[in-house]
Every structure is written in C-alpha cells, then in structure tokens.
Amino acid sequence: MFLNFRRIRKCQFVQVMTTCLVLSVVMVCWEQLDHSVVSHIKSYSFRYLINSFTYINRSLTIPREQASYFSNFSYLLDHPNKCADKDVLLLLFVKSSPKNIERRNAIRATWGNETYIQNTLGVTVKVLFALGAIQTKQNELSQSSSDINYQKQLIKEDHLHGDLIQKDFLDSFHNLTLKLILQFHWMHSRCAHAHFFMTADDDIFVHMPNLVSYLQDLNSKGVTDFWIGRVHRGAPPIRSMDSKYYVPFEMYQWLSYPDYTAGASYVISSDVADKIYHASLTLNASLYIDDVFMGICANAMGVSPQDHVYFSGEGKAPYHQCIYNQMITSHGHVEDIYDLWKAATDPHVKQTASGLLGRLYCTVIKITLLCRPYYATYPCKAAFL
Structure with missing residues (x-):
C-alpha cells in the first residue's frame, strides 16, 4: 500500500485554511453574539428578579404641560363625526405612510371594507388611516413641489374615501410614538364609545370574519382590562447603533422593557384605551419605539398583555x-x-x-x-x- 504524501499535505493545508476561516468568522461574530446573549440574560434577570418598573414609570412621568408637546399638533385631515350615533364594535387604526396609497386601497377593497363588514358580518367597524405629514407646516418654505403634490393627492384621496386622520408632524419611523398618541387621543375625543380599539401596520392582513366573531363573543361577556396580541416579555433595549431599533442609554437607561405586544397589530378594550390615553398625558413620549411606549403606558396603569397564538409574529402565515x-x-x-x-x-x-x-x-x-x-x-x- 502506497501513501500519496502530496495528497495528504494538500488535505492538511485545506483543513488548516478551513479552520482559520471558521475561527476568523467566529471571532468577528462573537462580540456581537456575546453582547446579544448577555443583554438578554440581564434583561430577563431584571424582568423576573428585580422588576422595578414602578420606578421606571415614575422616572418617565413629566408635567402635563411638557407632555402636551407630543399631542398638540394640529389636524391636517380629520373626521370628527366618523363614529357619531353608531354602535361601533371596533375602531381600527391603520398606521400608514402618506405615499402608501396602493396599500390603503388594497385594505379598503379587502379586509378593511366597512360596507362588507356591515352587510356581511352585521357589525360596525370603523377603519381609519393614521398619517403624519410629508412636510410640516413649520417648514412650508422648504416644501418641494412633489411634497405639495403628495399632500394634494392625500386631500383628494380623503375626499373620496373619508378615512384619513393626519396631524402636522413629520411622518417618519422616529415619530411612530406620535402616531400612536394621535390614535388614542382621537378615540378619546371622537369615538370613546367603541367597544374595542385595534392598531395595525399597513402591511398586515386581518381576517376580519374571525376577528369580529372573536370580539363579539368577548363583548357579550363584558370583558375589561383586555389587551391581546403577540407579547414580548423581558425584551432588552437594543444598544447597537447599526440597528433600526437602537435606543441610546440616555433615552432609556434600564435593562428591560415592560411587557408589550408587537406593534404590527393588537387589540384592546375601550377601558384600556381610556387608561392609555390618560397615561400618555403625563409620560415622556420621546421613546420612538411605539409598541414599547404602549407597554410603558399600560404598565403605569396596571394593565398586562395577553398572548393570542393567531396574532402574527414577524413573518407571513402559511397559505392553507x-x-x-x-x-x-x-x-x-x-x-x-x-x-x-x-x-x-x-x-x-x-x-x-x-x-x-x-x-x-x-x-x-x-x-x-x-x-x-x-x-x-x-x-x-x-x-x-
């Protein structure tokens, strides 16, 4: 039996190079992986062992005059009588970007079709779209012609459908909390009699017949303190500046967020909506992750979220x-x-x-x-x- 030493040396070289490559990748990724693991361990320890969210709520409490900054934006589009004289089972706000007209039209033609819901399901559901401004009035002098045209298109769209609620703050990811506050303040002043409130992104699909059936059953039981969706427990703030969800220590210095539901979609009862509204009157809303701010408000009012297994996580549901x-x-x-x-x-x-x-x-x-x-x-x- 003869050994091919050249082949052996070649295999050994390949093994060494492969090992070096793997070690290099591990060394590059380890710091990030280690940081993620450690942050989650710290967060869960804080959530389940220390859990001083009461202190967090107190520290985020600010005077009403200061908190009013986050809500005192003027309406650019509004429909104050949308819910008047109607028994509204559900007020459903869809968070939408001004430029996403095709998404809004798709929702109006499918799961958000109020006529279909009324005639087929026999209940009143009001579907509205929450928007900020493409360019605020404070910056009117710097408005481009395209920005002006977009706003004109929004006015035309709203004249046709009557379902846009828009305030004069810049529509951006970092103003999502302002959009959340818009929804709760609008419900409080214009649709407080609705039995349930729901917020959803404009890329969410809602199986409206199943949701209506579920809420009708809950309503018949007189459910209160109700908040349901996909719950995040013991979630840590993301400190990586590369992340879309980066939160600096100065904005939120604690190791864990209070429990909250994914902002893509969740449902609350009207009494919880009223509590969130009142919490928002005295809490610092500079934290721009809206679903976390919702969790902070709810925790301050003693409301806890519940998981519903058929509220979506990050991906699409299987087609079956x-x-x-x-x-x-x-x-x-x-x-x-x-x-x-x-x-x-x-x-x-x-x-x-x-x-x-x-x-x-x-x-x-x-x-x-x-x-x-x-x-x-x-x-x-x-x-x-």
Missing part, C-alpha cells in the same frame, strides 16, 4: 385553509393581499375544518406547518387549538 380557519392577523402582505383575502374568506375554509375528520386533518396539517425550527409567525401550540 386549515390556517385560515383560525387566523386573526398575518404580517408582511402587500402584493398578495387580494388573493389572500379571497382564499381566506372562501366558504370552503370552514367546511375543511368541520367534523371530527376535518379537525384531525387540520391538526396534522398545522403541526407540519407550524412546528418547525425558527418559524416565528404562529407558535407550535397553535396547531393544537
């Missing part, structure tokens, strides 16, 4: 009739919203999951679709409900 039968929301839908609406509301969906065989079939399908590693939209336990 057994999923549509129970889904409430799904995230990341723009181009496919028309097709999804048609498929999800097809009468055959309920027939597929009916009866003993149908339920068993759908359980197997949902286990296959949901109980996969790194799947984030619905948890595995949703397959057994």
